[in-house]
Amino acid sequence: MSPTSLGFSFVLSTKAYD
Secondary structure (H helix, E strand, C coil): CCHHHHHHHHHHHHHHHC
8 A cells, every 4th residue: 555545544534533
């Protein structure tokens, strides 16, 4: 998995917790 995908997944996770 590319770093960009990891970063994107992290953003989605943050929004999910928001």
